[in-house]
Amino acid sequence: MHAIPELKKVDRWTEKRSMYGVYDNIGILGAFKAHPKELIIAPCWVKAFRGNELQRLTRKKRMVGDRMMTDDKLQLEKRVRLLYRRYNRTGKYR
Amino acid sequence: MFRCSVVFCGRGAAKRFASSFSSESALPPNLLLPTNLVDPARLRRGPPPSDSALPLLSRCDAVVPAHLRPLQTWVETLERLDAEPLGLTELHPDVFAAHPRLDILHQVETWQRNFKRVSHAHTKVRGEVRGGGKKPWNQKGSGRARHGSIRSPLWRGGGVANGPRGPTSYYYMLPMKVRVQGLKVALSSKMAQDYLYVVDSLDLPSPDPQYLLDLIKHKHWGESVLIVDVGEEFSENILRATANLKTVNIIPAMGLNVHSMLKHEALVLTLNTIRFLEEKLLWHDGRFTPLYPFSLPYSDLP
Numbered sequence: 259m260h261a262i263p264e265l266k267k268v269d270r271w272t273e274k275r276s277m278y279g280v281y282d283n284i285g286i287l288g289a290f291k292a293h294p295k296e297l298i299i300a301p302c303w304v305k306a307f308r309g310n311e312l313q314r315l316t317r318k319k320r321m322v323g324d325r326m327m328t329d330d331k332l333q334l335e336k337r338v339r340l341l342y343r344r345y346n347r348t349g350k351y352r
Numbered sequence: 353m354f355r356c357s358v359v360f361c362g363r364g365a366a367k368r369f370a371s372s373f374s375s376e377s378a379l380p381p382n383l384l385l386p387t388n389l390v391d392p393a394r395l396r397r398g399p400p401p402s403d404s405a406l407p408l409l410s411r412c413d414a415v416v417p418a419h420l421r422p423l424q425t426w427v428e429t430l431e432r433l434d435a436e437p438l439g440l441t442e443l444h445p446d447v448f449a450a451h452p453r454l455d456i457l458h459q460v461e462t463w464q465r466n467f468k469r470v471s472h473a474h475t476k477v478r479g480e481v482r483g484g485g486k487k488p489w490n491q492k493g494s495g496r497a498r499h500g501s502i503r504s505p506l507w508r509g510g511g512v513a514n515g516p517r518g519p520t521s522y523y524y525m526l527p528m529k530v531r532v533q534g535l536k537v538a539l540s541s542k543m544a545q546d547y548l549y550v551v552d553s554l555d556l557p558s559p560d561p562q563y564l565l566d567l568i569k570h571k572h573w574g575e576s577v578l579i580v581d582v583g584e585e586f587s588e589n590i591l592r593a594t595a596n597l598k599t600v601n602i603i604p605a606m607g608l609n610v611h612s613m614l615k616h617e618a619l620v621l622t623l624n625t626i627r628f629l630e631e632k633l634l635w636h637d638g639r640f641t642p643l644y645p646f647s648l649p650y651s652d653l654p
Contacts, residue, residue, distance in 0.1 A: 271576075271598035279464045279611030280603050286532055287632050288606045289653055290646035295523070300470040304521045311517050333480050340479075 312341040394546065394572045400424050400440050409439040409552065410623050414634045420445040423543065427550045427623065431557055433567055441550055441623060443543070444630045446637065450540040453533065457541070459526060460534030460610045469522045475515030478503050484510070532636045538613045539629070549573060549620045554581055554602075559592035564600060574617030580605055582624045605629065 269275075284292045295306035303318040315338050323331065346352050400406070402424075412422050423445060426437035443449075478484065484503030491498055499506075505513040526534075542548040549571075556563065568577055576599035579590070586602065594602045601616065605625045613619055621629075635654045646653065 276598065276601050276615065277603075277612075278615070279609045280607035282464050282468075282609045282611070283531060283535065284606055285646070286528065286535070286636075287608060287629075293647070294467070295525075298468050298470065298521075298523065300521060301519050304470055304519045306521075306523055308521055308523045314518060314520070336479055337477070 310345075312338065312345055315341070391572065397426075400426055400437075404440060406437060407439045408442065410441045410627070412442045412444045412630065413627060414444055414630055416444060417446070420449070423448055425543075425548070425550050427552050428571070430551055430567065431555060433563075433570055438552055441626065443626065444634065447536050447630050447633050448539055448543045448548075450533070450536040452541055452544065453537045456530060456534050456537050457610060457614075460531055460538075461614065463524070463526045463531075464609060464611045466522045467524055471516065471520045471522070473516035473520075474518050475512035477515075477517075478505060478511030478513075481509070481511045529636055532633055534610050535608065535629075536633055538610045539619075542613060542619045547574060547618045549618060550626065551620055551622055553622055554579065554590045555587060556589040556593055559589040561593045561595075561597050561600075564593045564597065568600065568618075573620070575599060576616040577601075577618045577620055578603065578612055578616035579620045580608055580625050581622050582628045 281297060282294050284297075285294060298305050301318075301322075303321045304314065307314075307317060309317070315334055319331075319334060319338065323334075326334070406426075408424075409427050416422050422442040424440050424442055427439045427441050429435050429438050478501065481503040484501035486501070488499050488502050489496060501510075503510040505511055539548070568574070579594070579600070579602040581602070582605040584604065590602060594600050599616075601612075603612065605628050608629070631654050
């Protein structure tokens with residue numbers, strides 16, 4: 259094979275790329291009426307929250323659990339049960 | 353025909369030169385130029401001399417420390433293509449002559465990229481994949497390897513063992529003073545590298561984008577320009593001129609951030625923006641630690 263694949267042509271100045279990061283300092287420069295965490299577009303249980311899988315799933319169950327589909331709820335509970343046992347009963351750091 | 357290629361490594365840049373035919377006058381297509389090349393046309397104008405005849409259009413409102421002097425820069429105008437600077441303005445040294453802390457710039461830039469990041473990569477585990485509850489064949493006797501379900505990670509079509517799980521967020525907040533210092537360092541770096549320009553107001557004579565491009569080319573501002581102004585209203589001419597331009601962008605002063613300053617080569621501020629930024633950024637130097645969040649009322653917020 260002698261073909262050198264062509265580099266993909268990336269436009270570095272699209273609207274999204276040139277306006278990236280605007281309003282990230284809206285708190286400091288905007289009299290603290292808004293917080294940059296309000297800029298995040300994400301499901302509500304993950305917005306401005308960082309945690310491992312167990313923490314995310316339990317937060318999802320608390321916030322959104324009563325309007326989840328039954329199959330999804332069941333899988334969530336199974337996963338929570340598994341992760342609880344794995345984090346708290348197995349391994350070196352329990 | 354012979355091919356000659358000379359490779360030498362400079363002090364921070366690599367320049368590779370390959371010319372296949374010796375009688376070629378055009379630049380070779382795979383020429384790599386170092387990124388720190390200086391455009392000699394930009395070096396002609398220096399900082400304003402201390403005995404310049406132009407008027408001082410605006411002074412620093414905030415108190416300048418006794419051991420520092422305010423910086424001075426030209427104030428340009430966008431009205432005419434080849435106008436002389438209108439006057440001088442003072443810039444606070446703590447905001448526009450801060451120490452060039454590259455590590456703080458790196459921290460703030462990575463924070464800006466990551467705190468909004470939510471990765472939606474998700475894979476199904478063996479328990480979530482449809483099927484696979486029944487043991488496929490008996491433990492002993494069939495001659496095949498022993499398995500408990502057809503959806504274990506060993507199987508084709510089975511679940512992923514340690515894959516990405518659900519929407520993951522990478523949110524964290526840097527301390528407020530670090531973010532403020534990042535803004536100050538970015539502004540100081542632009543100032544120090546002669547990429548900061550001050551304009552009295554953003555009044556263009558016509559809404560033509562070509563006029564703006566000619567102005568930038570004539571004044572040697574750079575390839576990409578970020579224009580910042582205070583206030584919610586912008587004049588229609590500047591909005592129409594920058595609407596279809598990719599590398600010339602206009603943002604309100606509340607949207608100023610380190611990533612945009614690093615992305616665009618030149619930064620154009622108005623006099624009102626400079627006063628606004630100095631007021632907002634210098635307040636953090638002498639504030640008390642908050643007993644309750646700043647979103648609740650304080651008597652001395654800027």
